[in-house]
Amino acid sequence: MTDDHQLRVSKIRNGTVIDHVAAGQALNVLAILGIDGTSGEAVSVGMNVPSDRLGRKDIVKVEGRELSQSEVDVLSLIAPAASINIVRDYDVVEKNRVVRPDAVASIISCPNRNCISNADEPIQSRFTVLSDGVRCDYCETIVREDEVAANLDVN
């Protein structure tokens, strides 16, 4: 890793740096994490940053908030290569990869318009995570990995 990389990661004092996000997915990352700046945390986003591993990558830094593993695991669906750096006093104290969860709720909306999860019922969407996509627990529709970003339900 280059110094340049270290520098970028270390720029925040306390918080979380989500690195190696697939280019173009940074705003989806924020949306999935429910981070929209309204709770006052300083958020910085780098897009299309040159990367040894990915060619181009996005990077997201959230000041003052340490994201837990379960919070970030859902990111594996849109940014499987992402790494999570917990920063305290400018030092990376913890570095983790995202791990695919077994299931995700309320993150993706079912693309099947006739699915009961899209009707006005008191339920959340719920998907089981497969090796190469996710599957609606209600109607069994499969959303491929490359279709997940287009079906995010986070706004």
Add this chain to the structure above:
Amino acid sequence: MRQDHLISASHLSREDIEAVLDRAADIDADPAAFRQRHAGKVLGLCFFEPSTRTRMSFDSAMKRLGGQTVDMGPVESSSVKKGETLADTVRVVEGYADALVLRHPSEGAATMAAEFVDVPLVNAGDGAGQHPSQTLLDLYTIRENAGLDDLTIGIMGDLKYGRTVHSLAEALTNFDASQHFISPESLRLPRNVRYDLHASGAQVREHTELDEVLPELDVLYVTRIQRERFPDENEYRKVAGQYQIDSETLDAASDDLTIMHPLPRVDEISPDIDDTDHATYFEQAHNGIPVRMALLDILLSQDR
């Protein structure tokens, strides 16, 4: 059965299926022995879209077990019309009955409803999704006529939207069955069914022509291709015409070929087949009674 509900054929193990089919055979052999079996029990029929046949079949099955039924009636005259959620409806209705049968136009409706009720719930069709009690009677008919192992079956017609097809194909993966799927390109099996078949190790062999596979079939399961799946009348006629069979088609078939159809048919099976030994679709429809009796008997007898 291990579960309290019957939602999807994909949840059924071979043991589950055989338990229902064996019970159905017992009922077929001696219906009188089951006549008072569930006296005093009530089955709730919740049909959110019309399906007179399936409703009558469950109604009859429950009454032949000595039980009674309550029917929510047509949607137009119910609370649903006033905007009640399905979750609320089933929570109210479960208080009226010992088990529920649900038919609903949305995929996943039965899965959701089962999350809200404690009584056993049977999915009698959810949109283009599953129709597992139909599958059980199909399996019963196949077992009686051709056997479920060492079986070569062709499933033909609308494989994309046909829920009976999806349930049957998934259930057959529990047996030593070789499945062939015959349909127009535009009505092939949907992705999720294909995924399940692959995941269970089944080979998915697809054909656009029946001729390619007809001679080797033990069972040919025909389904209707619906007009509304096609943009225009001409296209529909052209495509649907290729998947109609008559006695001449069957010259190439084995003498023992069993022909099935979930009914109602329109013109995909010519009436000149009705009087042949191949025709098994009316027997199949009649099997709905012992099989649904068996299913209700098992679900209502469980200690929950």
